[in-house]
Amino acid sequence: MNVIDIATKIQTEGDAWRYMEELRWPNGPVCPHCECTDATFIEPTNGVSRKTRTGADTERRVWRCCHCRKQFTVLVGTVFQGTKIAIRKWVLVIFEMCASKNGVAAREIERKYGLCPKTAWFMLHRIREAMKSDPIVVKMSNTTIAADETYIGGAEKNKHAWKRDPSNFGRHSSTKTPVFTLIDAATGEARSAVVPNVSGATLRREILKNVDPSGSVLGTDKWGGYIGVGQEFAKHIRVDHDRGQYVIDGAGTNLCENFFGQLKRSIDGTHHRVSAEHLPRYLAEFDYRYSTRKMSDGDRMELLMAATGGRRLTYKRITG
């Protein structure tokens, strides 16, 4: 599916609502209040649109639950709940985000879709929110894990003179944000997090939150912070970059290094800079695109739209 197919599919706002319903409710509407599957559609007065309280026309499709009698739309409980932006715009922006390798800039969406800057920025962050996976739901298990850390942020020497602290030249720990990434070599799933530091305790906590170590192999570099948690794994392989090692017996850090390369190219090239506060959501976006990289752009978009409810994504289901 490409942008032409999508534009053909959602010619009207009503089409976009029906498309959203198809994806979120493949077996018919589900009441978000009581999970009952028996609901009746409330026909708009003129067959197409209804008046809102302010007198504007809207094509939102409203259902009434036969059990709890409450009204709902397909957007209740999703990141789009309460939006005033046309669903057609949402679908197209989601597609752009899913189809672009380096992400899309808010400024670009603002111009292309005639939105105000703040709206475009919030839309992109809401979509990133939907891309988050929940590590508690499914742990990586019986697999080979690549783990590595990197630093995101401008170098001290590139800062404005008045912001520059010469004592930080050549160091990154105090001025950049540490990011930690785990990649499951079998499923290709990536999970990244902003971490306060790269101490053994922090790395252990992040790894054990996401991985069941007993039947898995851990691949890392020589950094001493991994030694402790490595002992909890069935096997710990440490590659030595100084000796030109990147992979030993199929384990190592090269998956993470490719991932970081792409992440940094995107932050430098598309977003120019990302504040530490918003970095977790950019990481969610990168994890999502990386983990679904073998899917088509259309499938990647439909999967995301189907999962925008309270329901979280599980990559085992996608890749398995």
Ligand SMILES: [Zn+2]
């Ligand atoms: Zn109900």
